[in-house]
Amino acid sequence: MIINSLLDTDLYKFTMMQVVLHHFPAAHVEYRFRCRTPNVDLVPYIDEIRDEVRQLCNLRFKEEELDYLRRMRFIKSDFIDFLDLFHLNEKSIRIAPSPKNNGEIDIEIVGPWLHTILFEIPVLAIVNEVYFRNTQRKPEYEIGRERLRDKISLLATPPEYSDCKIADYGTRRRFSGQWHEEVVLTLKERLGAQFAGTSNVYYAMKHGLRPLGTMAHEYLQACQALGPRLRDSQIFGFEMWAKEYRGDLGIALSDVYGMKAFLRDFDMYFCKLFDGARHDSGDPFDWGERLIRHYEENRCDPRTKILVFSDALDVPRVLQLYERFRGRCQLAFGVGTNLTNDLGYQPLQIVIKMVRCNGQPVAKLSDSPGKNMCDDRAYLAYLRQVFGIEQPVGEI
Template structure:
């Protein structure tokens, strides 16, 4: 494979990027956003990495939604209406929105533009960085046979536990080829416990429904527009207005779960099918969630928690044992599926740093349940914590 075709489909992205893009177009069509690449693992990049990465992005400008892909979205994602599909039909990546700067072994990268356009960059960019890094550092993974055996063993454990699992691993995959191989095995071996993949392109390849709802940037933007205290509530209500109760898993840790539960009133708690846990102690979170539902006289067993924080079979076994007969667990597994193939996985993210809801740039932050996952300017983080009395 040459360096210019790591992402070869407009749909090689996570489903929640498209669901958020649809909502942004409808509610905030003129809003702008800035994003930044964060190298959490302090990885050193080889010579010319930035140049080859830019060539890749230039190549993405030619990607276009095919008739077959549009038909797939119509059939498998009925909550994406025709006005949005027509928008996507005309959408093209604009590499000018991404600024890449390499000094020695350090890469800096920023994205800026209309939120409705720039929202699609994050996941494919991270996937390209990950694959290019292994390629240019000549890092090999295990053989296909060994990878197949690892995935078969994992899915066997999940089936023995009788837990529902999905694959969320696009952004930190070892490579597209490995990702495709892994998904093929999960589909072949995982029935009836494998729920699907967040990757829309690969879901289309295998004729399965893509999975996902929304990400932290949806709530971070609402904080810029409406304030930290009510961002969760307005973001959730807006989501319900767009999707009429479909795709209704609430994200709980943009401004810590304690603030989320204050916003998750009886109407929202009843209407949303469940909650996603993405940081902090999962066992504490289970207890808090059950307590919250019981306080509102809602039966927790009828609700879901979707766990998506750095999972592996041992963690899943422990979490599911605590949930048993109390609340229904689902598991979204990322890197442990798509990059547990020999070399260490990269620890890289791209996060929204500023939002411009109307005519002014406002710094945005994410206050995770664990400090090391919080993002944003230190001053804004302190301001947000003060506002929220954390």
């Protein structure tokens, strides 16, 4: 069994889920899976994936897991009561070969947002682990350990990087749960204070680490359908987040409509209200410079704000960003695939994205067009028009 706990997911799934419970309990959504890596045949493994998902749907939260969540200052008691009754419904997920007959598989998740939001991360972890345990039956763990040692040495040895910290963001694309846990434990042991924590709630609980995360793209995408007006959907999303958390969990996601649209909506009020912002597409150096300049223009000292970098990072890129921005702001780095799936094999670039909410198409228009995912070209064109995004943005 690949997933043994419903906590084996990212923290932001729970933080978003609590907002859904309190503000959007009737929202109905649709998610779809996509493998961006070409020439990968997943069809032979469909039965294994289905079996693992079936076992996932049999899981319930244990009392000690609920107690752990209950101790988080931003988790509310009624949400814990809801989780005590919660389970994933197998009827909400469909897994089948793609009609294209090209080795791709279709995974569709449809149902109430409140009851489907926890599918994404464990299902992606399942697909990864099923694929790699079939294609790499004798994993090169020693190669992975050597590469991990090299990354730790790069980060921990030079004294000038002593306050440069990284976090594990690698649950969804990990080689396996076993390897993920080994990586986390190695980072904890050898990096010490330079290891900031993990987005994985289960490993945070099990190993006494800090769980990290706020919001993901699906939250701001859903606001396209849930807010009063499409043009104000990003503002609406930030305001509802602030209403729920009252200043806690204050990292805003910046790339659902691109940086230009984000800065237009992220005015002085939000600059002062939120602790910082997270980068997840486009040039990170340009993003950081623009955000620092934006804070200065809005009478905020950038040195009091957190810039979180999390887009396809490796340790050399982390150090480059650290050197550029240290002393100018507070820094946080979330490293994913390069930590948890770097054993010498090509990682799968797989995603599960929300594509509809309440029957309406939803999408993101990030600064990296390859990350966009929407099956309604007319809606993408309308979204570009509404947010004043001039250049065409490709869909996948």
